[in-house]
Amino acid sequence: MLKSKFKWQLPKSDVSSDKIKEIMDACQLSEIAAKVLINRGYDTPEKATKFLTLDPEAIHDPFLLHDMQKAVDRIQSAIVKNEKIVVYGDYDADGVTSTTIMFETLNELGANVDYFVPDRFKDGYGPNMAEYQQFVENGVNLMVTVDNGIAGNEPIEYAVTHGMDVVVTDHHELPEKLPNATAIVHPRYPGAHYPFSDLSGVGVAFKVASALLDEVPEEFLDLVAIGTVGDLVSLTDENRFLVASGLKVLSEGQRVGLSALLKVSGLENRQINEQDIGFTLAPRLNAVGRIGNAGEAVELLTTFDDEKAELIAKHIDSVNDQRKQLVDMVYNEAILQAKSPENLARKTLVITGIGWHQGVLGIVASRLVEATGKPTLVLSGSETDTNLKGSGRSVEALNLFEALNTNRELYVNFGGHHMAVGLTIAKENVAALQTTLEEAATVADLDKNQVSPLPIDGVVKVDQITVPAIKDLAKLGPFGTDNPIPEFEIDSEKVTDVKQIGANQDHLKFQLAGVKQKIDAIDFKEGKLMPYLQALPEDVRVVGTLELNTWRNQTKPQIMIKDLLINAVPIVDKRTTRLSVKMFATQTTYVFFHKKSYEKVQTYLKPEVQVAVLEDQENFDLRLKGNLTLVDCPDSITKFADWLSKQSPDALTVYFYQQNNAYLDGMPTREQSAKVFKFFANHQDIDLKKQLPDVVKHLHIDQNMIVFLIQVFFELKFVKIESGRVSSIPNPKPQKLSVAPTYQLRKQQIETQEKLLYSKSATLTAWMQACLADKNKGVAE
Incomplete structure (x- = not known):
């Protein structure tokens, strides 16, 4: 499933309809606004009226x-x-x-x-x-x-x-x-x-x-x-x-x-x-x-x-524009460090740079916390400085000031509070700082507490969202610390019209459909999620704020998405017969079932991307998480189903690239096998490098099939191959072709490719989701 960024916290108890009506009547509010007031403790007409009345006596x-x-x-x-x-x-x-x-x-x-x-x-x-x-x-x-x-x-x-x-x-x-x-x-x-x-x-x-x-x-x-x-x-x-x-x-x-x-x-x-x-x-x-x-x-x-x-x-x-550019520049360098194998294994981040602008390090630290969920320090200095200076930001589960204050002697200057710190530290002490922060995260059990809570004011159906209701919510403002803008889980039938917007296509726009209406929703910086929502439109859950959008004198409700999740694992079907550089630009883990496939596209892969090559049995047993992209097609459908059942991905994209198409080539007929065998029995010392085209022309059999049969004959000791030259072996031991490993592999590949390459998209995704859900069985059916 595609996990939420936050831990959603709905109100603990339902509010009685009588109480809601009492507040609605006393304050002349919609049901949505009345529920928010009650859940926030303004649960009597007197309390609610006093809150809503902006009295100068305050x-x-x-x-x-x-x-x-x-x-x-x-x-x-x-x-x-x-x-x-x-x-x-x-x-x-x-x-x-x-x-x-x-x-x-x-x-x-x-x-x-x-x-x-x-x-x-x-x-x-x-x-x-x-x-x-x-x-x-x-x-x-x-x-x-x-x-x-x-x-x-x-x-x-x-x-x-x-x-x-x-x-x-x-x-x-x-x-x-x-x-x-x-x-x-x-x-x-x-x-x-x-x-x-x-x-x-x-x-x-x-x-x-x-x-x-x-x-x-x-x-x-x-x-x-x-x-x-x-x-x-x-x-x-x-x-x-x-x-x-x-x-x-x-x-x-x-x-x-x-x-x-x-x-x-x-x-x-x-x-x-x-x-x-x-x-x-x-x-x-x-x-x-x-x-x-x-x-x-x-x-x-x-x-x-x-x-x-x-x-x-x-x-x-x-x-301000310059500030944005500086933030982007530093962040782009910092995120590469954050995604190094060493940092991916850590619960916290200490990111260092040379010549980064001191004025934007706190903003960069905040963005890194948002991107990774990890408490983060961002430090910088010049090549000649003996000290680094910077800022840190944290998550709710770790008091950053207390975590670092235990080793106060490390710092030249230090100060801050629960969620943010500023510090100056000698370069030689950065390793000790990293250890101090990581140990504090372990003590705080950050693995279990890393997801920040998101208080939600209630569940609202799409058909309840109206312009008057949103105007009523605005009366609860101004919003900010201790009076946050109301967040709602939106109860919809499905999402529709999913698309990427923005100059760089990095924002997400879609509609949430109710029974009677559809409402536009915007999710900033999440354009990459488009294919996942398209894959499972009925399994998407969202939390967001309700706003009004006026365009050409027409005012309509709009939902600004705060968080979303997908209840099943989205499987994005991008099966292909060709691999290109742009297919490897996404931040995901690229999974290869064959080392040759990995070597073919190795130059396409940026240093920071995660790669898993599963050809060896040891690697095949890896348990992978996060967003996975399956680049090539595995050989065995049974082994693949077993592997899939043991994974815990947030989302899957499949390319299933296959260079040699066993399914289309098929298995050799008895006539083809006999014809090729007879040819090599009658023609000794054939130089495949030079003479293979002539053999193909003579036999009228596809080249790939001839090469396949030569390999099978070699494994069965019907022929020998030395320096690319094929010679028959006199009086070979009679054996069925089907016992040869290459023959067995071709049968597996045909079965696998039929299932993974030539099934309809809906059939493929349903089968893969069934494998993912079947944690005990893990076999193909």
Whole structure:
């Protein structure tokens, strides 16, 4: 069967029809949306109504945050005294939006203020000692950090002892020792009890701005939405209201720089949603910090000049394109390492490269985890560097930070959390790092826990999916962390109209058929699955999200596929009489039953592809998994059926190439056998290399048949062959031709080729699936 990428987790219990109707009536929702609310714990009219009502009361009093009053007092004092203030930001989407809000707020209040966004490669994350020293020398009186600072003990201590005050506003994990700052504004400060602990960096900056301005500054809500969604914090409670409100402001296009960015991103003049932020806006703002200087992003967000905004937006868009190219380039090299025999045998991956761009290593690690299901570290440096630097991403079953933290002495620098880490390590310690990670995977029993869970909100029939139902689901948004977009298993009759789409044909499009309607479905990056869905259209199960697609003023439901499985092993019939290079371009295991067939196409095979040559009995006993392509035709149908019954493929593609067609040649007749035998008895010392064409012409028998009979006669000692010359043996022992191994092999080949090469496609696939299902019997019937 074609396995799912995730472990599907349906709701544990059925919801009563009375409960569903109660929520439907109270909230005026469709059945689908009502079920989602109930399964997520909003199971009373009161809870459901409160969740759906985006009430401004959700915004908590900013002065409930620790040290807010101290922060406001110090900032106001600096404004009154015209002291030099610097806003110290960060280089991701959360950091640049935080910087923009704090800078514009202080500017509006008449402060003598500037901002600084660190360079990822020169300054690193958070307070940088050299930069702080420079600010002290330049006479800065007050530093206000946004989206950083909580772990900046040393630089902040230096600042304070040299007369510069520091107000820290941050949301990251709290270290054991907190910095000696003038004020620390943090939603999870020990002993403080702010009602909502999951504000992003921009959320904290927004709170400070609200406290300073003595009102909720709605003009900043677009920035709050971008930073909050971009930083993947919880979209519940206060954040949900802030993002929902910010999406409205963002759609109105009030900010010149964001309007320019929306235009170059193809989002102009439309209602912006959280997915537009997560997949389009935030990645562009992040890209600047990944491969350039994120100060340019703040410049875009703060400008009032249309022409300047357009220029910066276009440049940011081009930087994002550059980022994509860098990711693709590094990923293409990294995946080759991931598929080496050594790495295929490992539970985890440590991938290293020379000259890979540091800013994209985390993205590449994420893609490798998605492709392989393995916790992955991607490291790079120059030829002359003694150290490698990089990022790691993990799966739910392995806490990557804890796994690597057991050998902390290996690293020059190290930090992170459950799912992601960053580190610098000496090249000589990479082998030890690999061992540490692999041992942690063994302890975590990663083989059993490797498949990540996928919570599913319920099963929906194709005929239940309507435009009004999808609009009702949208009312549960904005979606994100802790309020994920609803995922459904789609109950369909079958899939139809399966095709590959996209410039490189790498995406999959098909329709899910119900009784009354068909709905389009899109599965990105899975175009390679097309033949498998076509092979078993009634055995496909899918999980996906429900969306609306508007084309030429017509709005229809559409399903975006998250995962799929096929309940039987798909067998793709590509039987051929010719092998070409393009037939060996797929990432699969190519299986050869004859070494000669493998040698014939060896130059077609890329170094990274997996190959199994089963000619030897030892290799014939191999148990193979994954996607298999059977290149040539085996000799024995009985042995092949037995072999097939012991395999566990996800999918099978069959070429069954056969150079010598025994089925079409057939077995020799008695007359042919006697004629050839008589000829060699009467003609001694025939040089086959030179005289075979003349023999064929004389006997009027096909050349292949003559060569076959010569081999049979040789095995029965009717003739001898020396240096290509055939001579008869006087008075040979009488034997039946059928006892010769070559004769027996030809009979097996004819039976096998009849079954595998000349049966109808449906008959072949049904027989092979029966063999695969028959784990005990494993014989041909």
